[in-house]
Amino acid sequence: MATGTAAPPAALPPLSKRLAEKGVTPRLLLLLPAVVFALGLFVYPFLYGLGLSFTTGSASPWSNYQEFFSDPYLRGTIWLTVRLAVPAVLIILVAAMPLALAMRGAGRAKQAITVILLFPITLGTVLLSRGLLNFLGPAGWVNRFLLDTGLIDQPIQLTYNYWGVLFAIIITDFPLVFLLLLSYAGGIDPTYERAAAVFGASARQRFFRVTLPLFAPGLAITTSLAFVLAFGTFPSALLLGEPAGSTRTMGVAAYSEAFQQFDYPMAATVAMLMAGLELLVIVLILGLRSRLAPTVSSGRKG
Amino acid sequence: MRPRLPTHSSGGSARSVADVADEVQGTVRTDAPDSNSLDERDRQFRELRLDGVTRAFGTTDALRDFTITIRGGEFVAFLGPSGSGKSTALNCLSGLLPLTSGEIWLDDRRIDTLPPERRGFAMVFQNYALFPHLDVRRNVGFGLRMRKVPKPETARRVAEALALVQLSHKAESHPAQLSGGEQQRVAIARAIVCEPPLVLMDEPLSNLDAKLRLEMRTEIRRLHQDLGLTTVYVTHDQHEALSLADRIVILRRGVVEQVGVPSEVYTEPQTDFVAGFIGYRNALPGNVVEGHGRRTNVAVGDLQLVGTSPAAMPPGGNAVVRIRPDDLVVRHGGDGPNQIPLKVEVVEYGGREFVVEGVTPGGQRLYFTASEALRPGDSVTVAVDPEQVRVFPPTEEGR
Amino acid sequence: MRAATSASPPAGTAPEPAGDERRRRPGFTKLMTIGVLGFFLVMLVGVVGSVLLSSIATRWLNTWLPEGFTVSWFSAAWAEFGLTQVLLVTFQVAISVLVVTLVIAIPAAYVLARQDFPAKRLLTVLFLLPVVVPTITYGVPLATLLYKLQLAQTLPGVILINLVPSVPFAILILIPFVEQVDESLEKAARIFGAPSWQVFARVVLPLLAPGIIATGILLLVRTIALFDLTFLVAGPTTQTLVVKLFYAVSAAGFRSPQSIDAMAVMYMATNVVLLAVAFKFINPSRIVGGGAH
Secondary structure (H helix, E strand, C coil): CCCHHHHCCCCCHHHHHHHCCCCCCCHHHHHHHHHHHHHHHHHHHHHHHHHHHHCCCCCCCCCHHHHHHHHHHHHHHHHHHHHHHHHHHHHHHHHHHHHHHHHHCCHEEEHHHHHHHHCCCHHHHHHHHHHHHHHHCCCCHHHHHHHHCCCCCCCCCCCHHHHHHHHHHHHHHHHHHHHHHHHEEEHCCCHHHHHHHHHHCCHHHHHHHHHHHHHHHHHHHHHHHHHEEEEEEEEHHHHHCCCCCCCCCCCHHHHHHCCCCCCCCHHHHHHHHHHHHHHHHHHHHHHHHHCCCCCCCCCCCC | CCCCCCCCCHCCCCCCCHHHHHHHHCCCCCCCCCCHHHHHHHCCCEEEEEEEEEEEEEEEEEEEHHHEEEEECCCEECCCCCCCCCHHHHHHCCCCCCCCCCEEEEEEEEEECCCHCCCEEEEEEEEECCCCCCCCCHHHHHHHHHHCHHHHHHHHHHHHHHHHCCHHHHHCCHHHCHHHHHHHHHHHHHCCCCCCEEEEEEECCCCCHHHHHHHHHHHHHHHHHCCCCCCEEEECHHHHHHHHHEEEEEEEEEEEEEECCCHHHHCCCCCCCHHHHHHCCEEEEEEEEEEEEEEEEECCCCCEEEEEECCCCCCCCCEEEEECCCCCCECCCCCCCCCEEEEEEEEEECCCCCCEEEEECCCCCEEECCCCCCCCCEEEECCHHHHHHHEEECCCCCC | CCHHHHCCCCCCCCHHHHHHHHHHCHHHHHHHHHHHHHHHHHHHHHHHHHHHHHHEECCCCCCCCEEEEEEEEHHHHHHHHHHHHHHHHHHHHHHHHHHHHHHHHHHHHHHHHHHHCHHHHHHHHHHHHCCCHHHHHHHHHHHHHHHCCCCCCCCHHHHHHHHHHHHHHHHHHHHHHHCCCCCCHHHHHCCCCHHHHHHHHHHHHHHHHHHHHHHHHHHHHHHHHHHHHHHHHCCCCCHHHHHHHHHHHCCHHHHCHHHHHHHHHHHHHHHHHHHHHHHHHHHHCCCCCCCCC
16 A cells, blocks of 8 residues: 555655645646636637737728728617616616615525526526517507506507617616625625614615625626626617617627628627727726725625 | 554553454454554554654745654644644644655655655544535545455444444434534544554644533543554643643744643743743743842842743843742741732632732732632732742744 | 714715615615516516417417417427427537536636636636626627638537636636535545545535536526527527527517417426526525525
8 A cells, every 4th residue: 555665755846846835736737628718719719809800901900990980870889789788787786786685684585586586597588588579569468558557548669679678688687686786795794784783873874884885896796797798788689679770789780790791800890899898887887886985895705 | 564562651552443442342352353454554653753844835934943753652732822833733744735844754754745645644623524425434434445445344443433432323424413522523533443653633622612622632532542543633722732642842933832741841831932821821021130040030020039940041131930820829927938919909700719810019910819709909918939930031022 | 973974975876876765764675675576576477478378379469368278389389490400409509518518617616716826816817707798799709710610500619609608607606616615624535545536536526516516507507598609600400499589589570479489488498497406406696605505
């Protein structure tokens, strides 16, 4: 057996020992498949897209970007995307935050509510769009209800326009935002709020001085992710909106440039601009978060 | 096979788990299959030498130049506060932490370059570290299985180890179904069943409540007396170290302060730090007035105390006087050295005696025990034997 | 204390008025909660209910409820959309993605949870980036690339593009599960003689099993529901159920709505069953921070 007979092995070479001190051990090889995956399927295609966006017929490498910003039809997609994403994210946050705080802790009712709220995850955007077409359509239950109660004379148009897509974004993204906020809220020990109450803080003070600063890191991350989701709105914009008009988001534009116009460089340009815009939003959110709660580094451990 | 060597006297002679289990169960073994010869040979080492063992984390040394020789069968406690390097030393021994420099030898085999799984040691963890997905039997048998001991023998030895910790009836249970004390017994059974050359124990009692801790302490002592397994025991509790160990190693900031048998450490602490850690609660800063060999006179404010220092101390130097509360005796009249007048400030009832906090006229605070009920505001005089007044150079803070 | 409080009121942003209001008037919290829940429930029942009802309706035009009920649309949809082939493709893709993802993600999550090393942050960001970037931004270039490499419209191409969000997702979910496996158990196993691979096989994997199962099922659900990326590269013979559904819905005029809805119900049922199983192993509210029960 190994322990019984082994002669004193040679000392480790100093280099591997020094590396091991820094955490560079053979165990890191376990990361290799993931690194190969990330480089091959994410980084390389992204760089390829970046290169593609500078591939132009004319002299200036920027001509794709110039074209994007000079063409009102393309340029307008930025505004159309923002116009959908910002209200959707704000509505979701305002609805999800008090709910997540209220759902902290255990309890059968709370668990049931959580499951109901998470149910739409199983549906996926395509099915939701299909359902919303039925539900919000001119002959759907919503219009039927409004007509029967006499609130309206004519069916209101809720599908194939801006409103349908907004509804779809809210319903698809709400569960994920709620889920994230719930787990961050769960990390906030209610003892802090009780302690603040004991020391005389009013409900308002407790919220702004204790809960919100502790919540801020989670809120910032969640908001960023919510924007990612809302920005990427794609199938619902095609199915529930006017893909050629009021809901021509950047995602739709990138898709149609690539697979309908076969203008791959322009598609890549739109995709890169989308990534840039998303980055800008995240920077803004994180900046806002540090202004909101400058003294708290993290509300959760780890 | 190497002949059995006599082990350290206080550890008792080494016997197998099976022999002892038979005694516990009151049965007599007629057959004695000697199939565990490999373990037997490993177990009977003469000495385990740590030579200049150093472990650095970044630029700080968690353990510096740690050198000690542990004899086969000995029970050694590493004692110190958190950050003293005692756990670092244990992890270096186990192989979980590579050394920065230094060597570890088991007789003539160098082992510090071996990974933990090839050292053949066993360990009892502070949080027990029982495998939650395995039942008690499989937990205990894990080490034997990894060492490819045949199944029938594994079954027999596991049964014996469980009998030894009186948990035979829990063999099918999972760790989550056991109480803290039972879990710790399983952890101990898992360690001793391998009859390893060295058992490492990392604060094994600190997660238990006070009563269980005392019981398990006795249990560990008994198992060591019966089995004679060489043991290194890490603790921050001086009572555990004093009651369990054959030898105590006291560490501070990665450096050994003192090594000695419990009575030595208890009565002859070599440094101010050791004295403070081992129960010399009163610390009075002063100056050396004169010294005659180890007998040293110290001025503490306007008090003159006669004490004993580990080595001669030059007059005029700074000194710390250390006295146990128990050694201060309330005097009614009489004279002699080390009479200290005190004004009583706080009296705590401690069962058989009172723990009293008093203040000298010079403002020095002293704790002492008294058999009579004193009241705050009382004036008393306490006295202490110069042998029990320990004088040290002050602990350097910068190290 | 009052002075300090009023000296620096936090800057107002959108989510705050809600919190502010609900704290000032305690009843507001409850109203808000009930309102949001109510709205959500109505939408959910409306969306799911109208699809469900439609799938078993004989004819449904301009009325509250259909004229009659039938289950014939399911068999009709099955034949009409060639669902045997579609489901075969869907499960081939889902299972392949599941296996490949777990093989990549388990070791990666293990190392990320257990070990500090230089560039760990950089690698973590790299692995998780696909989660925080809209799918279209990398989907369009990747799809373009796959077309160029002649991999688009093939099964391997669909599998590859599905891996991109799956691997980070799996790593993200698995890390807290790994962190929950007490590291001292691994140490104990090593001290008692287990070499690294035995530690992994006998201690880490069994204790990680609930997390792996939960992750696996969530991966299946995600892959089955993932539309955007699959849509970009799916060819006529490699459409998954959700892509087929999309085409059916976007060309609604040509198909009877009932058979489209029948297909939608089949799709929905698959996901609901899988997710129900997943939630047996994982507490939904703890996915981000805490891992399993």
